[in-house]
Amino acid sequence: MGCQTNLxxxxHVVDKATVATDVVTVTLARPDGRRLPDWAPGAHVDLVLPNGLTRQYSLCGNRWDAHTYRVAVRREAAGRGGSAYVxxxxxxxxxxxxxxxxxxxxxxxSERYVFIAGGIGITPIIPMIAQAEIVGADWRLLYLGRTCEKMPFLDMxxxxxxxxxxxxSGTHGRIDLAExxxxxxxxxxxxACGPLTLLDELTATTADWPVGKLRIERFSSIDPAPARTTPFELELARSQKILTIPCDVxxxxxxxxAGVGVLTSCREGVCGTCETSVLAGEPDHRDAVLEPHEREAGDCMLVCVSRSRSDRLTLDL
Structure with a gap:
């Protein structure tokens, strides 16, 4: 899972607009007007805000516009200040x-797509719908929200x-996903993309589906409780160091x-920047990026949130 990072x-912000209650879009461009790196549906960018905070947002603009990026940001009342600053x-x-x-x-x-979005989870779905239209694929969208006023891009x-x-749901109640x-x-x-409650219900509803039929993107990491509550050893194969990792670090x-640099961004297990190869041991995956088969393989992990199930974990560092 490669990444391109140009922090x-x-x-520069060239446009800012309100598109729903507590949701604004921000459009960015280079000050000299040069083209930006290409992207595909589902992609996100890291925004390093002027106050020093870094946040990840899905691109929801026109991927064929080579000169601007657009993201949508929902105000998070219980957030850590990034959305409030925006x-x-x-x-x-x-x-x-x-x-x-x-x-x-x-x-x-695919010949056909079903898109499911909850609230601000519509952002990565917008370019996917545009792509499905371009290639002539059949598609339908289930778009869920508390009220219509809080659902961005609904008119479009x-x-x-x-x-x-x-x-x-505030008007019509909850939908039966299984049906x-x-x-x-x-x-x-x-x-599918949206709040954890929606994605957890989807995961449970489709538990017997073939691997890869359902793809989801989470905005926060999962598995909040670590598998073990005792320290473990971390062996660094290339630097020949052995570290003891306490429970609270x-x-x-x-x-x-220890002076070993790893590129990081979100520190929440949602962006994939810090993915690191595992050479031995059993990771305790707590991220929201890796697919089930990648977790089962156990040969990589997100070191910002994931830990170890085994007494020792060996990384390719």
């Missing part, structure tokens, strides 16, 4: 550091007619203290 790439302080003309684009949610070719999506089913997915055939791929922080 020294500075773009909403309240960031202005047109401000400079923002940008890393990426990176894609942990790639769109695979409703132009697709009966391909889009929008459900505001909605009952008609999904073998030639259909399902892509992350692997990436322990590596930094």
């Amino acid at each position: 020294d790439n500075t773009l 909403h309240d302080t960031l202005r047109v003309g401000d400079a923002v550091g940008v890393g990426g684009p990176r894609n942990n949610f790639p769109m695979s070719p 999506l409703e132009a697709h007619g009966d391909r889009v089913t929008a459900v505001a 909605h997915l009952g008609a999904v055939d073998d030639s259909t791929k399902v892509y 992350t692997i990436v922080d322990a590596l930094s203290s």
Whole structure:
């Protein structure tokens, strides 16, 4: 899972607009007008805000526009200040550091697609719908939210007619996902993004599906409790160091203290920047990036949040 990171790439805010209650879009471009790196549906970028915070946002603009990136940001009342800064302080003309684009949610070719989005989870789905339209694939969207006013891009999506089913739970109640997915055939791929409750329900509902039929993107890491509550040893194969990792210290922080640099960004297990090869031992995966088969293989891990199930873990560092 390769990545391209250009955190020294500075773009300027060229547009900012409100697209739903507590949701704004931010459009970025290079000050000299040069083209930006290409991206594909599902990609996200790191925004290094002027206040020093780094946050990840899915690209939701026109991928064929080589000169701008657009992201949508929902205000998080219980957040750590990034979304509040974007909403309240960031202005047109401000400079923002940008890393990426990176894609942990790639769109695979298929005859048919079912897209499922919850709230701000619509952002990576927008370019996927555009791609499905370009290649002539059949598709439909289930778009869920608390109220219509909180569902960004709803007006634009409703132009697709009966391909889009929008459900505001505050008015119509919760939808039966199992019933909605009952008609999904073998030639259909399902892509979903949204809150953990939605994605957990989807995962449980499709537990007997073939691997790869459902692809999801989470905005926060999973498995909040570590598998073990005792320290473990970390062996660094290339630097020939052995570290003891206490229960209250992350692997990436322990590596930094030992003078071993690992590129990081989100530190929440959602961006994939710190993916590291595992040579021996059993990782305790707590990220939201790796697919089930990658977790089962155990040959890589996200060192910002994941830990070890075994007494010793050997990394290719």
